[in-house]
Amino acid sequence: MRHYLQRGLLLLWLLSLTACGDDRVDLNVTGVDYAGQGIRYYYVVDPSDNSNRGGGESIGPYSAGGIMCCYSVPQKWHEGLSVDVVVSYPLEGDTTDERSASLARREAEGKLNETIHVEIPEYETPAEGTLWVQFLPDKQARVVVSNLSPDHEDFPGEVKGWPVPSDEYRTKLIDRELRSVKQRLERNRRNLNELEETPEETLKKFWGSFERTRTRSLEQYSGYEDPRFQKMVKSYLEKYIKDDQKRIDDLEEASSLSDFPRRA
Numbered sequence: 001m002r003h004y005l006q007r008g009l010l011l012l013w014l015l016s017l018t019a020c021g022d023d024r025v026d027l028n029v030t031g032v033d034y035a036g037q038g039i040r041y042y043y044v045v046d047p048s049d050n051s052n053r054g055g056g057e058s059i060g061p062y063s064a065g066g067i068m069c070c071y072s073v074p075q076k077w078h079e080g081l082s083v084d085v086v087v088s089y090p091l092e093g094d095t096t097d098e099r100s101a102s103l104a105r106r107e108a109e110g111k112l113n114e115t116i117h118v119e120i121p122e123y124e125t126p127a128e129g130t131l132w133v134q135f136l137p138d139k140q141a142r143v144v145v146s147n148l149s150p151d152h153e154d155f156p157g158e159v160k161g162w163p164v165p166s167d168e169y170r171t172k173l174i175d176r177e178l179r180s181v182k183q184r185l186e187r188n189r190r191n192l193n194e195l196e197e198t199p200e201e202t203l204k205k206f207w208g209s210f211e212r213t214r215t216r217s218l219e220q221y222s223g224y225e226d227p228r229f230q231k232m233v234k235s236y237l238e239k240y241i242k243d244d245q246k247r248i249d250d251l252e253e254a255s256s257l258s259d260f261p262r263r264a
Helices: 002-022 096-109 167-197 199-213 227-263
Strands: 024-033 041-046 049-055 068-074 082-088 114-119 130-136 140-146
Touching (some): 024 041, 024 049, 041 130, 082 130, 082 140, 167 227, 199 227
Antiparallel strands (some): 049 068, 130 140
């Protein structure tokens, strides 16, 4: 009798452990930046349990982050659920020195991270899917528990859809790429002129460069003096010059279109 009683008590104990473990669900964690400033890094932490946390990556402006692990919530929602979103916003400044000064200033002021306390809105039972962290303008944030993404018509969050970059941000990206492509175009034009004026020196330079990056493509040539190699380098430069000029034309057209509403 005592043996059966012990077995019964053990079974009840095991069942109680299973029930405690099963009344919570581990969710993926993903962040989405709707504010357009980007996120250096972020994570979410349970205000009542510091060990319950997830996240940790950076997010580009108007972008979504990857899937991170993990944050635990009750299977069934109840009032009073909340989460702390700990976030580090991008450093101020355009140069390395300016950003370093911004980092030092934040560390000295104890403001490297900022914490946004967010209520967790009601979700379906049982909880499943992802804890979506939506970063909004004015350093606000919302969270949504759902197995649907924001672009789904049934996504339960108030903020729906993916972020839409502003005209200002689009123009900034276009201008940045324009500068880069123009610099490359100028460099390749200069290389083509040097190939005509000082062919031996220029071919040596390209041979050395290809040896480091395109070794297998050199196997068909006897050396940098091989006329076929010179022909290949010339074609290579002419192709990139043509492609870069086409890309510049496309970017300048896109820039003029994105500027139009501001000129009106």
